[in-house]
Amino acid sequence: MPDWPDQPWILEINAWTWLCGLSARYGHKITLDHVPGHIWDELSRTGADGVWLMGVWRRSALARRISLHNADILAECRGQLADFLPEDVSGSPYSIADYSVDPHLGGPQGLAEARRQLASRGLCLLLDFVPNHVAPDHPWITGHPEYFVRGDRDDWQRNPHAFFEAGENMIAHGRDPYFAPWPDTAQLNAFHPALRVAAVDTVRAIATLCDGLRCDMAMLLINSIFSRTWPGRSGAAPATEYWRNLIPQVREVHPGFLFVAEAYWDLEWELLQQGFDYCYDKRLYDRLVQGNAEPLREHLSASVDYQRRLIRFLENHDEPRAAAVFPPLRNRVAAVALMTLPGAKLLQEGQSTGSTIRLSVHLGRCPEEAVDESLRSFYQNLMEAVRSADLPHGEWRLCQQRGWPDNQSCHNLISWCWQVAGRKYVVVVNLSDWRSQGQIILPWNDLRAKDWQVRNLLPLQHYGRRSGEEISAGLYVDVDAQSFHFLQLSDF
Numbered sequence: 001m002p003d004w005p006d007q008p009w010i011l012e013i014n015a016w017t018w019l020c021g022l023s024a025r026y027g028h029k030i031t032l033d034h035v036p037g038h039i040w041d042e043l044s045r046t047g048a049d050g051v052w053l054m055g056v057w058r059r060s061a062l063a064r065r066i067s068l069h070n071a072d073i074l075a076e077c078r079g080q081l082a083d084f085l086p087e088d089v090s091g092s093p094y095s096i097a098d099y100s101v102d103p104h105l106g107g108p109q110g111l112a113e114a115r116r117q118l119a120s121r122g123l124c125l126l127l128d129f130v131p132n133h134v135a136p137d138h139p140w141i142t143g144h145p146e147y148f149v150r151g152d153r154d155d156w157q158r159n160p161h162a163f164f165e166a167g168e169n170m171i172a173h174g175r176d177p178y179f180a181p182w183p184d185t186a187q188l189n190a191f192h193p194a195l196r197v198a199a200v201d202t203v204r205a206i207a208t209l210c211d212g213l214r215c216d217m218a219m220l221l222i223n224s225i226f227s228r229t230w231p232g233r234s235g236a237a238p239a240t241e242y243w244r245n246l247i248p249q250v251r252e253v254h255p256g257f258l259f260v261a262e263a264y265w266d267l268e269w270e271l272l273q274q275g276f277d278y279c280y281d282k283r284l285y286d287r288l289v290q291g292n293a294e295p296l297r298e299h300l301s302a303s304v305d306y307q308r309r310l311i312r313f314l315e316n317h318d319e320p321r322a323a324a325v326f327p328p329l330r331n332r333v334a335a336v337a338l339m340t341l342p343g344a345k346l347l348q349e350g351q352s353t354g355s356t357i358r359l360s361v362h363l364g365r366c367p368e369e370a371v372d373e374s375l376r377s378f379y380q381n382l383m384e385a386v387r388s389a390d391l392p393h394g395e396w397r398l399c400q401q402r403g404w405p406d407n408q409s410c411h412n413l414i415s416w417c418w419q420v421a422g423r424k425y426v427v428v429v430n431l432s433d434w435r436s437q438g439q440i441i442l443p444w445n446d447l448r449a450k451d452w453q454v455r456n457l458l459p460l461q462h463y464g465r466r467s468g469e470e471i472s473a474g475l476y477v478d479v480d481a482q483s484f485h486f487l488q489l490s491d492f
Contacts, residue, residue: 001119004258004277007308007392008049009345010126012316015053015105017359018349031106032056033113038244040117047383048347050124052214054317055093055361056111057128058102060135064091067362070183076360081367090364093128094216095135095184099202101209111209118198124211126258126309128390129203131242132220133174133185136164141186145169146193149187149233159176163354176220177229190221190242191234199242200249207250212258218243218276219267247275255489260311260344262318272309278344281310288314288334289325291431299419300378300398300416304342307396311344315351317361323372324356329482332378333429336458336484340427341388341416342396352379384488394420401428401438402474410438413479417442424489430479439474453490 015032022030022039030036032053065091067073078084090104101111115125134140140147149172156163156170162168162181174185179188189195189477206213217407219225221242226234236243247259261276263270268279287296300307314322314334326334338345349355354372397417403410412432417440418425424444430436448468466475477485 001115002122002124003256004124004211005049005392007342007344008124009047009339009347010050010052010260010311011043011046011048011072012052012054012346012348014258014317014349014366015056016093016102019105020365031104031105032101032110033175034110035114035117040121044121044123046352047387048123050211051118052126052346053111054128054214056098056101056105056318057093058100059091059093059104060095060097060137060184061091062137063095063097063135064089066136066184067091073360073362077363080357080359080363081365088365089362092184092361094130094361095133095182097135097138099206108209115210124258125209126212126214126260127206127210127464128216129206129213130189130216131190131199132176132217133182133187136166136173136184136186138170138186141171142167144194144198147188147192147198148172149189149230151233154329172230172233175229176217177225187230189230189234190226190239191223191236193238193279196238196242196245200246203246204253207254207257211256212260212277214260214262215276216262218261218271218279219263219265220232222267222270222274227269241274243271243274243276257393268310269306272306276309276311278311280346281312281343282311284310284338284341285314285319288337288431291330293412293431296431297398297414300341304396307342309343311346312338312341313346313348314338315348315358316346317348317359320346320358321356322351323354323375324358327482328375330431331375333431333482333484335379336427336486337414337429339382340391340418340425341487342392352376381458389418389423389425389457389488390420391418391425392424394418394425399426399443399444400441402441403438403476407437409434409436412436412479413438413440413477415440415477417444419444420439426475426485426487426489428477428479428485428487430481430483433481435478435480437476437478439476441474443470444472450491455488455490456485457486457488 030412101108118125151163151170171183172187174187175181223237259276261271261279263271263279269278355369355377359366399415401413413436415428452466454466
C-alpha cells in the first residue's frame with residue numbers, strides 16, 4: 001500500500017451519492033467493486049494523494065426511520081431534490097449501525113477492491129471514525145449498555161428529546177455542549193474503561209481496511225470537554241486522555257496509520273499534542289470567507305511547524321460549497337491561498353467544477369449540476385503549477401509588505417514565499433474589492449547577487465528581467481481586486 005506523503009492533499013467523496021451518480025450514468029447499479037477503471041484513473045489524475053470515501057459504514061435502519069419522520073430533514077431534502085422521494089433518504093452516515101461496509105455500497109469485498117484500485121494508482125484511502133456516538137440500534141445498545149451515557153425515567157420524562165428507552169436503560173442521545181441532541185444517535189461514555197478498550201479494538205480492525213481515519217468531532221472526547229458536556233453522568237475523568245490512549249495502541253500494530261481530527265473551538269494544538277497528524281483549520285476558512293487581510297495575516301503568523309500539521313479546506317460536507325460562498329474571482333484567490341500554504345489540503349468532489357449545493361448527509365442521491373468549465377480549467381492549471389513547484393518540500397515564510405505615504409493599499413495584500421531546492425516562489429493574494437499595490441519584502445540574502453526573471457505561473461506571464469538590487473529592496477506588485485500573483489523567480 002502507498003505511504004502518506006508529508007502534507008498530503010485529500011479528495012472527499014460521498015461514497016453513497018457518488019455510486020448513485022455512476023449507477024445513473026451507466027444504467028445499472030454500481031458498487032465499489034464494479035467502478036469502471038477509467039473512473040479510478042480520473043481520480044488519480046486530479047493529483048490527490050488520497051481519497052476520503054465518506055460514509056462507507058453500515059447505516060442504521062432505525063436512524064433512517066427517524067430521518068424520514070423529521071420534518072426539518074425532509075424539508076431540506078425536498079429543497080435540494082426537485083423530484084425527491086422517500087427512498088432517496090439513506091440515513092446519516094454518522095449514525096453507524098456497525099463498522100462493517102454497507103452492503104448497498106458493495107460490502108467488505110467492495111471496499112477491498114476500491115482500496116486495491118486506489119493503491120495501484122498511488123492513492124491512499126481515508127475512512128471515518130465516529131468516537132462520540134453510534135446508532136440507536138447498534139449492537140452495543142443491548143450487549144454493552146455500560147458503554148453509554150445513561151439516565152433514568154425521570155430524565156426521560158423531563159427531556160424526552162435527550163434520552164431514549166432501550167430495554168431497562170434510558171440512554172442519552174449524542175450531542176455536543178452547544179447544540180440540541182442528535183435524535184438518531186446514542187451517546188458513548190468516553191470515560192468508561194471498557195468502552196475505551198472496545199474503541200481501540202474497533203479502530204485496529206478498521207486500520208486493516210484503509211490507510212487513515214478522519215475522526216468526527218474529535219474535540220468532544222477531550223476530558224475537559226466531555227466533563228463539561230456530561231456533568232455528573234460520565235464518572236470521573238480518566239488520568240489519560242482518550243486520544244493519548246487510543247492512537248499509540250493503534251500505531252503499535254499499524255505504524256504508518258494517519259489520524260485526522262475534525263476540530264473546532266481553537267483546540268487544534270491540544271489535539272495535535274494528543275497524537276493527531278493533522279487537525280482541521282476552520283479558522284483559515286473563516287478568515288478567507290471574511291476576506292479581511294489583517295486577521296488572516298495574524299493567523300498565518302503561527303509557527304510553520306504548527307501550520308504544516310493543519311488540514312486546510314474551502315469546503316467539506318459540513319460547510320457550504322465554496323462556489324456558493326465566494327464570488328467567482330474570490331473563489332479562485334481562496335483556492336490559490338489554500339493550495340500554496342503549508343499544511344495538508346482537503347478538497348471535496350465537485351469543488352473544482354463549481355458545485356453549489358451542500359447536500360444533506362441524509363440524502364443518498366444528489367441533483368445534477370452544470371459544470372463550470374472555466375473553474376475546472378483553473379483548478380487543473382493550479383494543481384499542475386503547485387505539483388511542479390513541489391511546495392511541500394520547500395521552506396515557507398510569511399512576507400511583509402510596505403506601501404508609500406500616499407498609498408497604503410498594501411494592507412489589502414497578504415504574501416508568502418517558498419524556496420524549494422534553490423527555486424523561489426512568491427504568492428500575493430488580494431481578497432479585497434480594491435486594486436492594491438505594495439513592495440513585498442523577501443527574506444533571501446542571495447537576491448542581490450544576480451538578475452532575476454519574474455513570471456506569473458497563473459496565467460503564465462513573463463514580467464521580464466528585474467535586478468537583484470531592485471527585488472531585494474522590495475518586489476513591487478500591482479494586484480487587481482479579488483486577484484493574486486503566483487510568481488516564480490528564476491536567475492538568468
